[in-house]
Amino acid sequence: MSTFDILVLGSTLCAIVFFGVWKTRNDHNLSDFLKGSSNHWGTIGLSVMATQASAITFLSTPGLAYDSGMAFVQNYFGMPLALILIAVVFVPMYYKLELCSVYEFLEHRFDSKTRTLGSIIFLIQRGFSAGITIYAPSIILTSVLGWDMNTTVIGVGLAVIIYTVTGGSHAVSLTHKYQMTVILSGMAVAFGIVVYKISGHASFTENLSIAGALGHLNVVDLSFDLDKRYTLWSGLLGGFFLSLAYFGTDQSQAQRYMSGNSTRDSRLGLMFNALLKVPMQFMILLLGVLVFVFYQWEKPPATFLPDATVEKIADLEADAYKELEEAFMVTFETQQVALAGYVDAMRTGDKVQEEISKVAVQEAGQSIRDARSNLKDHIADVSGEVSMKETDYVFIHFVLNELPVGLIGLLVAVILSAAMSSTASELSALATISTVDFYQRFIQKERGEKHYVLASRIFTAIWGGLAILFALFASMVESLIEAVNIVGSLFYGTVLGLFLAAFFIKRIGGHAAFFAGLVVQVSVVGLYLSNLVQIGYLWYNLIACVSVILLSLILQLFLGKNAALNNSES
Amino acid sequence: METDSKHEVKHSAEAEQSAGWTRLYITVVVALVVQIAFYVWLTKTFA
Numbered sequence: 001m002s003t004f005d006i007l008v009l010g011s012t013l014c015a016i017v018f019f020g021v022w023k024t025r026n027d028h029n030l031s032d033f034l035k036g037s038s039n040h041w042g043t044i045g046l047s048v049m050a051t052q053a054s055a056i057t058f059l060s061t062p063g064l065a066y067d068s069g070m071a072f073v074q075n076y077f078g079m080p081l082a083l084i085l086i087a088v089v090f091v092p093m094y095y096k097l098e099l100c101s102v103y104e105f106l107e108h109r110f111d112s113k114t115r116t117l118g119s120i121i122f123l124i125q126r127g128f129s130a131g132i133t134i135y136a137p138s139i140i141l142t143s144v145l146g147w148d149m150n151t152t153v154i155g156v157g158l159a160v161i162i163y164t165v166t167g168g169s170h171a172v173s174l175t176h177k178y179q180m181t182v183i184l185s186g187m188a189v190a191f192g193i194v195v196y197k198i199s200g201h202a203s204f205t206e207n208l209s210i211a212g213a214l215g216h217l218n219v220v221d222l223s224f225d226l227d228k229r230y231t232l233w234s235g236l237l238g239g240f241f242l243s244l245a246y247f248g249t250d251q252s253q254a255q256r257y258m259s260g261n262s263t264r265d266s267r268l269g270l271m272f273n274a275l276l277k278v279p280m281q282f283m284i285l286l287l288g289v290l291v292f293v294f295y296q297w298e299k300p301p302a303t304f305l306p307d308a309t310v311e312k313i314a315d316l317e318a319d320a321y322k323e324l325e326e327a328f329m330v331t332f333e334t335q336q337v338a339l340a341g342y343v344d345a346m347r348t349g350d351k352v353q354e355e356i357s358k359v360a361v362q363e364a365g366q367s368i369r370d371a372r373s374n375l376k377d378h379i380a381d382v383s384g385e386v387s388m389k390e391t392d393y394v395f396i397h398f399v400l401n402e403l404p405v406g407l408i409g410l411l412v413a414v415i416l417s418a419a420m421s422s423t424a425s426e427l428s429a430l431a432t433i434s435t436v437d438f439y440q441r442f443i444q445k446e447r448g449e450k451h452y453v454l455a456s457r458i459f460t461a462i463w464g465g466l467a468i469l470f471a472l473f474a475s476m477v478e479s480l481i482e483a484v485n486i487v488g489s490l491f492y493g494t495v496l497g498l499f500l501a502a503f504f505i506k507r508i509g510g511h512a513a514f515f516a517g518l519v520v521q522v523s524v525v526g527l528y529l530s531n532l533v534q535i536g537y538l539w540y541n542l543i544a545c546v547s548v549i550l551l552s553l554i555l556q557l558f559l560g561k562n563a564a565l566n567n568s569e570s
Numbered sequence: 571m572e573t574d575s576k577h578e579v580k581h582s583a584e585a586e587q588s589a590g591w592t593r594l595y596i597t598v599v600v601a602l603v604v605q606i607a608f609y610v611w612l613t614k615t616f617a
Contacts, residue, residue, distance in 0.1 A: 073609070080602045084595045212616025219609035230604070267591070274598045278605055 001408055002143060008409030012182060013416060017159050018177040024167025030449045033168035033456055034100050034432045036259035043177055044269025047256045050176035053139035055419035056484060063391030071230040076281050077238030080274035081264045086248045087267040089503060095263050101436040102254040104551065109502035111510030117517050118495050119437040122251055125491040128424040130463065131470025132484055137419045138471060144396050145304035153471045156416060160423045161464035165457045172424045173259050177415040186414035189407055194290045201297045202343045209346060210296060210339065214365040216289045222300040229536045235497055238538030245492030249499045252429035266525025291398050296339060302328045302375055304393040313382045324378055328371040335364040431459035489537045490528055493544025494521040501549050508552045512559055516552035520544050
């Protein structure tokens with residue numbers, strides 16, 4: 001990166017951190033620190049969006065689209081429906097009970113041990129995710145920019161810790177506004193540049209036809225195949241339950257929309273996301289597809305893996321590597337000829353010729369994929385690493401090589417802002433749960449507000465430190481964005497089952513809910529790790545949720561009606 | 571503390587259900603349906 005890029009990057013990030021600290025320097029109130037009360041719906045909407053959009057969203061998602069098209073957007077189809085249910089049912093109840101921790105609701109409805117179970121599941125799941133949130137962008141940025149991994153992880157982690165410890169949830173909401181501004185403008189600029197670059201070769205529609213011919217505009221899959229990761233039905237059903245769990249029962253999200261002036265602000269903030277999240281995700285994936293089309297026209301590297309990794313491999317098996325690289329370049333040149341023929345056929349309107357040219361493009365595309373795959377296998381064989389996923393490096397490669405000076409700094413700021421925004425929400429939520437659900441209940445019960453603010457600050461710093469440590473010692477997982485979603489899907493279903501039972505099924509009592517939750521959670525994790533059943537991970541949300549409800553109903557039958565009534569009156 | 575969750579949920583939900591909110595929720599659902607229809611069209615047209 002040039003000095004100017006570093007200046008843009010540094011000033012953007014420092015301004016956000018400084019702003020967060022400065023605006024909340026006089027906050028000493030526990031409610032402001034934990035809930036950040038009094039936000040307008042616009043701030044809430046952006047804060048909810050910024051919490052969900054981590055750096056992985058902007059690094060990995062375009063790469064996913066580059067590799068396999070746009071089917072991933074179906075994951076989000078159930079989200080607007082889930083947000084409506086949360087706005088109608090969950091939000092009024094949370095406001096009515098004036099909750100700091102959403103798991104307090106489980107105690108109101110069931111009992112103390114069920115609340116503790118919900119809180120523990122949250123701490124395990126979110127604690128793990130916080131580490132990945134810092135680790136994911138760091139591993140990619142350090143490998144392509146040559147930065148030191150430890151310095152990057154510690155730098156990003158400390159920047160977040162500074163304003164989250166100082167201003168708590170209030171600072172998190174305020175900084176989210178500016179982080180989302182940077183993120184959205186950066187992505188819009190990248191989108192504009194890739195459209196401009198491919199427009200020199202063919203019109204926008206022609207480029208879309210090329211993407212479609214190469215199987216990259218497969219947005220919706222209507223099949224009922226349970227084995228497939230993304231279909232319309234898994235997106236609507238699995239996505240609905242995942243979103244219901246994430247937005248309804250995950251403290252890091254609930255804390256964002258509960259920071260409003262009233263239920264009106266919280267609901268409008270949620271509807272803002274219900275309307276904009278799917279199109280935003282679509283545009284990020286389309287950006288990845290357009291980058292794919294760009295590299296059909298312009299010579300791409302034989303592999304997007306970082307130069308340092310590739311050079312090491314190339315040195316070890318120089319002849320074999322060169323041969324595979326040359327084979328790839330030959331397939332690329334064949335594709336150039338096929339593409340020119342396809343565009344000519346589209347322009348003349350000759351349907352027969354268009355079909356023939358399309359097949360030629362598809363065959364050349366398959367040859368490119370094979371050649372790239374051979375090269376990847378070779379790299380994996382020589383390096384001994386089986387899971388070198390190059391899709392995470394595609395977008396950053398495009399940014400570093402195709403964007404003008406200044407904008408590179410802005411786009412790296414986008415990625416780091418996203419990492420900071422989601423980490424900040426996670427740390428703030430982890431600290432809130434640690435303070436309210438554990439420290440205040442079991443360790444120091446009757447202390448003043450100042451004491452608990454201090455405790456929250458200490459917990460924020462501890463969780464931040466743990467996230468940094470995790471990121472420093474984590475090892476590469478296959479695809480970063482999927483890793484986060486898989487972890488979420490393994491834990492969310494159980495907590496959602498507990499919340500749905502609490503909201504809608506009066507006959508279920510505390511003992512039944514607690515033991516059902518415990519058994520289902522252990523079973524789901526065991527089932528996934530044992531690899532006994534091969535299903536798309538989104539289905540775990542639905543399976544665990546339904547299992548908790550059914551098992552608690554069965555247990556309640558054995559425990560009897562009185563047990564349920566006694567529990568709900570505790 | 572005595573709570574009757576089902577009753578409270580029903581009461582709170584009903585109290586807040588104004589026509590404006592209903593219109594907004596319907597708009598969100600319609601927007602989703604329109605988007606899915608557009609994506610199906612995109613898939614069919616360019617596949």
